[in-house]
Amino acid sequence: MQELKIYNSLTKKKELFKPIIPNHVGLYVCGPTVYSDVHLGNVRTFVSFDVVYRYLKFIGYNVRYVRNITDVGHLLNDADSGEDKIAKQAKLLNLEPMEVVQHYTNGFRDVMSKYNNISPSIEPTATGHIVEQIEMVQEILDEGFAYVSNGSVYFDVEKYNLSHNYGKLSGRKIEDLLSNTRELDGQEEKRNPLDFAIWKKADDSHIMKWNSPWGEGFPGWHLECSVMSTKYLGEKFDIHGGGMDLKFPHHECEIAQNVGAGNGDPVNYWMHGNMLTVNGQKMSKSAGNGFTPEQLATGDHPLLDKGYSEMVVRFFMLQSHYTSTLDFSNEALKGSEKGFEKMLKAYETLKTLVSSKESSVNIDDLKNRCYEAMNDDFNTPILIAHLFDGVKMINNVKDGRDTISGQDLALLNEIFDGFLVNVLGIKIETENNQSVDLSNDIMNMVLEIRNQAKQDKNYQLADEIRNRLTEINITIKDSKEGTSWELN
Secondary structure, eight states: OOOOEEEETTTTEEEEOOOSBTTEEEEEEOOOBTTSOOOHHHHHHHHHHHHHHHHHHHTTOEEEEEEOBBOSSOBGGGOSSSOBHHHHHHHHHTOOHHHHHHHHHHHHHHHHHHTTOOOOSBOOBSGGGHHHHHHHHHHHHHTTSEEEETTEEEEOHHHHHHHSOTTTTTTOOHHHHHHTOOOOTTGGGOSSTTOEEEEEEOOTTOSSOBOOTTSSEEEOTTHHHHHHHHHHHOSSEEEEEEEGGGIIIIIHHHHHHHHHTTOOOOEEEEEEEOOEEETTEEOOTTTTOOOOHHHHHHTOSTTOSSOOOHHHHHHHHTTSOTTSOEEEOHHHHHHHHHHHHHHHHHHHHHTTOOOBSSOSSOHHHHHHHHHHHHHBTSOHHHHHHHHHHHHHHHHHHHTTSSOOBHHHHHHHHHHIIIIIIIISOOOOOOGGGOOHHHHHHHHHHHHHHHHHHHHTTOHHHHHHHHHHHHHTTEEEEEETTEEEEEEO
């Protein structure tokens, strides 16, 4: 089997994956800021990394997956001054900030469940790690890469860049950043416009604040991920993921903070998912083309002709590589829905196939190609294409154009159960929520009774079984290879 390769955003190339600890993987993904309903871009990012998590476990790794909840410190416009997003929402709704956090955290988890995402191993919160964040601020100060100004603590980007490369992840250069810097409120406290807050002094109007050696305040937004990733995965860990929009400044600042605290580069492989567009335009609330996961499910939006189930949308998302832009349109969603239905129909048919003595299909080749696709930087669209090759095999066997041995039939089931259900995370639901496997077991028993009746020349019973099954929309097909059944 081909070894796993991952596109590393830091080195800008695919690299052979080698975990720091054999057979163990530390995976950190930046989670949501829980001040509003989760948006579709978040869903795509978390679906992408859910598949990464699933596949790493599928090929035998013991994975610790950490995904944080941001519940303090993320200010409006991702700035170093202004209102906290959660505190602002709390004031608007006349609630305690933690009520807002709880409400939107519950909503986020509910959406993740509907999209069949596996819960992470650890889901830490920023407010639960204030002590550790204060400790890291002090470490950065002790290393000489930060300074205190009017009760706030800022990271000294220019000093850091003398001995390190600020911008190595995003490819940005300090000279260009400086020339494009706007004059913003609060910058008079900074030595340099590029410096960013790692601890911010809280004024009297700020609701969420804690005591620190520098006075009452709150941690900078970038700090929590540096703290929580290394707390649970070690000072150096395997994979850090997130959306493309977090590469700069958030992830760039994470690297600077970890290095500035004396811990060195924290991550071996940086992974970034790409953005969503709608009919070729960037999805945004201001453009009026942004819809929520709930609106996508109900179809209650001017740009949608109808609603689509979460599994159809998950399938649609995985038909594009996670590093590619994904464009939502009614035509694309409808096309994906047809493909999804075809895939599920074939999966149901697979559970009804009867084996022959020999195979005329090459299941080993299909299995190898599925692994090759996922080992090539988690290439889900190529995997899905290979599974559709498997769909053709299933339908050809069903219709008698091909034969399949018992051993190959077991392998084909293993491929679809493994890659479609376990790796891609497609939830298989049949009518009345009955399991496909249970239906298959019952039908195999019925077919055995019918075949025995035919051998005993009890044709009246055999015909009665066929007729009764036809009445409940189950068709029996007899061929020289054996007997099969399918739902009409």
